[in-house]
Amino acid sequence: MTMRVGVVGGGQLARMMIAPAVELGLEIRVLAEQEGMSASLAATQVGDYLDLETVRAFARDVDVLTFDHEHVPQPVLRALVEEGVAVHPGPDALQFAQDKLVMRARLAELGMPQPDWAAVASADELQAFLDDHGGRAVVKTPRGGYDGKGVRVVSAATEAEDWFTALAEDARGGALLAEELVDFTRELAQQVARRPSGQIVAYPVVETVQRDGVCAEVVAPAPRATGRLAAEAERIGLTIAEGLGVTGMLAVELFETADERVLVNELAMRPHNSGHWTQDGAVTGQFEQHLRAVLDLPLGDARPREAWSVMINVLGGPADGSLEDRFAAVMADHPRAKIHTYGKAPRPGRKVGHVTVVGDDLDDVAYEARAAAAHFAD
Amino acid sequence: MTMRVGVVGGGQLARMMIAPAVELGLEIRVLAEQEGMSASLAATQVGDYLDLETVRAFARDVDVLTFDHEHVPQPVLRALVEEGVAVHPGPDALQFAQDKLVMRARLAELGMPQPDWAAVASADELQAFLDDHGGRAVVKTPRGGYDGKGVRVVSAATEAEDWFTALAEDARGGALLAEELVDFTRELAQQVARRPSGQIVAYPVVETVQRDGVCAEVVAPAPRATGRLAAEAERIGLTIAEGLGVTGMLAVELFETADERVLVNELAMRPHNSGHWTQDGAVTGQFEQHLRAVLDLPLGDARPREAWSVMINVLGGPADGSLEDRFAAVMADHPRAKIHTYGKAPRPGRKVGHVTVVGDDLDDVAYEARAAAAHFAD
The missing domain is CATH 3.40.50.20 (Rossmann fold)
Incomplete structure (x- = not known):
């Protein structure tokens, strides 16, 4: 059937x-x-x-x-x-992706490395956290944020006053999440797929570049990721997928710190922007893998097809027309670029498509992916 | 837009x-x-x-x-x-794919290597052709054949009597196509894409294995294809696409002979079974390429992603159930196999899907593709 x-x-x-x-x-x-x-x-x-x-x-x-x-x-x-x-994923797993405070508490139980954090229910509590962390911190609304929304870097508790006010008016009440402002050297992401019956596979850890809180570029696998670093990212991904009972795709966004630690930043329990490279660059793309996983079908090979994949998001798109108007130019200049568009009207900062290039030489691949995506810019 | x-x-x-x-x-x-x-x-x-x-x-x-x-x-x-x-392709090109006699005549004009052939309007004419070609020949109805239908190997003109009768009753009249029975060592196929504005790209020539007149396996690129052979297949594909004004994908089915000639067997002006490997094995799959070509968009890179691709057709499928019932077993045993099914009910000999495996080692790739596809057999 x-x-x-x-x-x-x-x-x-x-x-x-x-x-x-x-x-x-x-x-x-x-x-x-x-x-x-x-x-x-x-x-x-x-x-x-x-x-x-x-x-x-x-x-x-x-x-x-x-x-x-x-x-x-x-x-x-x-x-x-x-x-x-x-x-799939079920509510027991999804709660950890829906509420960042619940997620932080559970990751702590699992012993996962993460930034210092605290639930802060008032401006006073946030100020105390700031005083303990050099006067700066990241404040997040536990629910409803994405792509940088609901995230703020503050150096005084007053800067989150509106959020505390909203909190007081929210029947669910609760607290904000305060996090240590991590001095990271770069951001990474680990993709894992897991079936209800337990089979689990990990993709290679990737490097992500965020701009204005939005994923802009992904390089797969992460360059200069030592065996130790890649193994640690994989261990974290597998532990979280199993510990939280995730089914389908899990994306774990990570910070790499100057002192060579890897800390968990965010989770997503679905195919994720940091995994779009897999459509063209891995034997099994994350969208196929997600479908297989949620149907409890055996998972596909998560290995890269070639040495390097670079994915560039098309953000905004041309204000004077549609992405399709640029197809002829992009395709003529970049015959190996894989173009994906989402059928969305261009709007500043909006994710409207992405371009992936796969190949043997990272410099060539990255240059070509960026050049191809640039054709779609305003 | x-x-x-x-x-x-x-x-x-x-x-x-x-x-x-x-x-x-x-x-x-x-x-x-x-x-x-x-x-x-x-x-x-x-x-x-x-x-x-x-x-x-x-x-x-x-x-x-x-x-x-x-x-x-x-x-x-x-x-x-x-x-x-x-x-696209337009009627001027499509006529050559619709009528094998028109095709043979035009290929002769283009100087393309092909089997000896003749239009035979009567049993006497067919017998004369047989007498000139060692007593055996292939007879084809010029129109409407596919997947081995409308093709017969005969050793006496009487074996095509029903077709001559049908011909006499057909208002369009005409003749049958008689072809030399080629002593080929293997069959090849050459894919080419061409835009209305003229740009043209060739895929590597592939080896095809037919069973009962139906494509069963494709190995890409064709093993042991010398530079000369590959160049000759490409020259034939490009010449036909340009000479016939094909737009979109063109597949040229070829015979390789014991004396190292390449002869044109059939043409198809659309994505073709012999090009299915490109979905997973080439930078630009033939279905994307066809869309780009008919829209007159610049063509994509036609190079293979890895050294070898092997595509196995799923013919018939399990009589006792659906292809989906076999997914769990196929996927468990062959995580790198790419499975494609067509949403068609299993029926003996019917093309209901295909499996492609891509990799570095031809023996491994072929073994795995065949093993994976065998799971779908009755």
Whole structure:
């Protein structure tokens, strides 16, 4: 029987599951937030993922429910699981991606290396954390942040005053997350896939370059990653996937510090921007791997196809037209560049596509990927 | 503006255009013969491709019309071209893929090496051809054959009597094609992509293994293909694509003879089974390349990603169930195998999917591809 995967959310991550689903011969259905989204080709329903009835109706005819994002509320997820729906990743795992305070506490239990952190329920508590950490810290809203949203570097508790005010008005209450401002030398990311029945595979650790809080570039594998560093990143990824019971793809964003430590920054329990290189650069792309994992099918080979892959995000896009208007120029100059666009209108800072180049020589590959992506810039 | 490609025909070739279309950000629409076909995800219309009105209505909203097969009649194609529709490949090229006698005559004009051949309008003429060629020959119906259908090896003219009778009843009349039975050592195929504006790229020549007239295996590049052989196959592919004005993908099926000649067997003007390895084994897969070519976009890099690719067709499939029932076993044993299925019900001899393995060692790659595909056998 054809296996049916239901994806909640119609963004580019759902869109990029379409290609491997079609090739494998899986049926993919998408519950989109609105018409005309990135994954509209597979959208079978438009509706509100906050609403149990809507998600329940969508889940009725699929073999597994998975996600384009981590925003489906716990009560919705738990109700579905109780009713027998296969939900992957499940609510027990997803809570750690939905609430950064819960995540920090659990990672501490697992002994994972992470920045100093504290739950701060008031300006006074944040000030105390600042006083203990050289007067600067990162403050994060535990829920709802992404791509740099809900994250602030502060040097005085007053700079988070609005967030404390919002917290006081939020029925869920709680605290903000304060973190040590890590003096990192670069950022890394570790991708891991895990099946409900336990099989787990790790991709090579990659280097990510963020700009304005948004992933801009990924180099895979991470250059100058010593065996020790790569092994440590893999150990962290595998430990978290198992410790948190993640199913599907897990991305662990990491800081590498000047004193050669690796600290966990953020988690994502889905295909992630730092893994887009795998579509063209690995034997099994992360979107295929995610589909296999959530269906509890044996996982694919996670090894790179060639020595180096460089992925460059297209952010914003040309204000004077569409990405397609630049295809002729990009393709003419860069015949080996793999172009991916998301069917989204250009808007400053918005992720509208990415370009990956794969090859033997890192300098060539990086130069070509950047040059190709630059054609799409405004 | 989003570029829109309309594909006539809902089979697996149209299906395999979906993945690259989605990734690039092209809109793909399919005119399917019926509901529930391989390319149903992109099917926007069901209708008869023999009917001008149906195809005209489908072509109205697309930037280019292309094909899953070569069966759209010339009058339909020519009417659309006259009305300004971009049709690629166009009728002037497609006639050579639609009528093997027209093809043989044109290849002769181009000086292409091919088997001895003759148009035989009667049993007497066929007998004369047999007498001149050692008493055996291949007889083909000029139109409508594929996958070994419409092809017969005969040693007496009486063995084609039913075809001559059918010919006499066919308003288009004409003749059968008689061809020398070539003493070939193996079969090869040459893929070429060509844009309307003239740019042309060649893939490496591949070896194909046919069973019962159907492609069973492809090894890319063709092993033991000397520089001279590969260059000759490429020259033939490029000459035919240019000489016939092909746009999109062209596949040239070739015989390699014991005396080291290469002879043209058949042509296909579309992505072709002998090029499926490119999805996983080349920088630019033939389905992406076809889309780029028919849209007159610059062509992608046609080089292999790794040393060897082996593609094995899944023919028939398990009579006792579906291909998906075998996924767990195939994937567990062969994590690097790339599995492609076409959403078609298993039926003896039917092409229902294929498996490709890519790697450095040909023996390993071939063994693994065959072993993986064997899981899907009955």
